[in-house]
Amino acid sequence: MIQESERVEVEEENENDEERISYLKGFIGRLMGAPMKEKSNAEVDVTVTQQEIRIISNYAAASFASFNSLMRIDEECLPIHIVGDLHGHFADLRRIFGKHGAPGITHYVFLGDYVDRGRQGIETVMLLMAYHCLYPDHLFMCRGNHEDYNTTMTYGFYDECRMKYGRKGPLAWLHIINSFNHLPFAALIFGKVLCMHGGISPHIQSLDDIDNIQRPTFIPSYGLACDLVWSDPEATTNVGWSLSARGISFSFDDVTIEKFCQDNDIDLIVRAHQISSDMVKGGHKWHAKGRMVTIFSAANYLSMANDSCVIRIDQQVSIQ
Template identity: 90%
Template sequence: MLQESERVENEEEYENDEERVSYLKSFIARLMAAPMKEKSKAEVDVTITKEEIRIISNYAAASFASFNTLMRIDEECLPIQIVGDLHGHFADLRRIFGKHGSPGMTHYVFLGDYVDRGRQGLETVMLLMAYHCLYPDYLFMCRGNHEDYNTTLTYGFYDECKMKYGEKGPLAWLHIINAFNHLPLAALIFGKVLCMHGGISPHIRTLEDIDNIQRPTFIPSYGLACDLVWSDPEATTNIGWSLSARGISFSFDDVTIEKFCEENGIDLIVRAHQISSEMVTGGHKWHANGHMVTIFSAANYLSMGNDSCVLRIDEQKTVQFCLLRPVRKSRKH
């Protein structure tokens, strides 16, 4: 479980814990049992109320705030599953839980980008937040670049909330944005595996710098918090640090990755944030002689036909890649 020394002091306690647990279990059971839509192999037929959004978002914000910005997860949590971008692929999330086990029995680290671009971002993030609130030492959530006010305005999540809740949609969206602003930004597993959504940063001197990021916060346009969710490895060598082609944050080369790992005692960096043509089969890509790996967990993302990949670290600290193939629509005869 999470080391108690890493919890923020004065953690908020809920007044009626038994009632809260019952509420969360009932909500989770309904979302997990909901059937698939008849006309879609990729969407789940379920409705979440505005009141459920308000309550669970508030629970989640308080729980996220009780963790350090760099979550430290010890060996007792092995085996552990690390999950990359989901982007509203709610059915894929349920498939992942079905294959690897539900939180409470199985440990998970999620690397962000729960919303935007997919059709069920709301359902995806609400199930994750509910599970996190119920089992905070089994399901750990990191922030991605899409867990942000500005990004969700542009890439679909704000519009999804408006479509589902009409004039009340912006309020539902703001409740979730408030929870996003409290999310931790990285996780360190048994002191050797560093996890984040984007990548490393020229603003990190030591890993403790991550803990010094104050929350709640928007994602800034520059600095360490920005880089943790936005930066990327670059295949070109001998560039060191360079401005990213995304127009925000930095790119970094293999030498920079290896130097960072050596200076900070890190064996492996696990990150998400990208999918390329070479990741279509397998859903992952290695960098820097095995010091960094990119994973992507939304199958058939934007109709690319790609595999979903979850990285598993077992009790012997061995890395395995667990794949889910895209769901194919059955042909009519």
């Protein structure tokens, strides 16, 4: 039998949840319905308030913390769409939802690098976090190397916050950084498709090692959490693991990819983190005889005229 005090608590929780859902739906509707800026097909004419940043970032941090560092996504979520780097390309994000369906109807995994270099990093990451909070079993977010205090200080997101909010910009930035520090690092789809931003790591003995990453955390300069957001496949064969040309983490060859997949019973690794000249057409690149694919989802990134790519996983794998 429910006591009166317990009944009051349940009613208050339900009311608070209804308020939260209404708030998130209103925010999402405003961002999705905003028009494009005049004389621009790349920017959306919308503003996110500092209060919205504070509220939604806090919602998101709590939601991210409820997931394991390796999110295990069941087969019932298929088909699912995997999205690579966005880098503040808010219009591209809205086009992706327009083409493949809104979260709540369509399932998504986002691989990180939501901010930096693009003009609308705030709008991009806030829409994603709002959708995640509203539909946490439909939209999953992984951490990229740009979801980090140090990286965003260097590559534009901190400056974007300062430009849009003036002296209060650093506080808005810190609210978002706090949510970043709670983000999971990888996703495993029906036990066979491993997704992360960067790549594999010599520090992985089993996939359970990813679950052992403690959060909240910054991105360290060495170790498993670093490699998951920073490492890269290397075209050179028979080199195994080598120090990355980026000056942080490692590079790995096709043989290492194939061995990792065999040891961990993985069919495919989907990662982001790179855009190269051979990815301009199609926005993706295969490695290790189809055991790994790199995708990039920000179109015309830094004026490269590259395509945007989203990968769809169902019983088969198809590139769109």
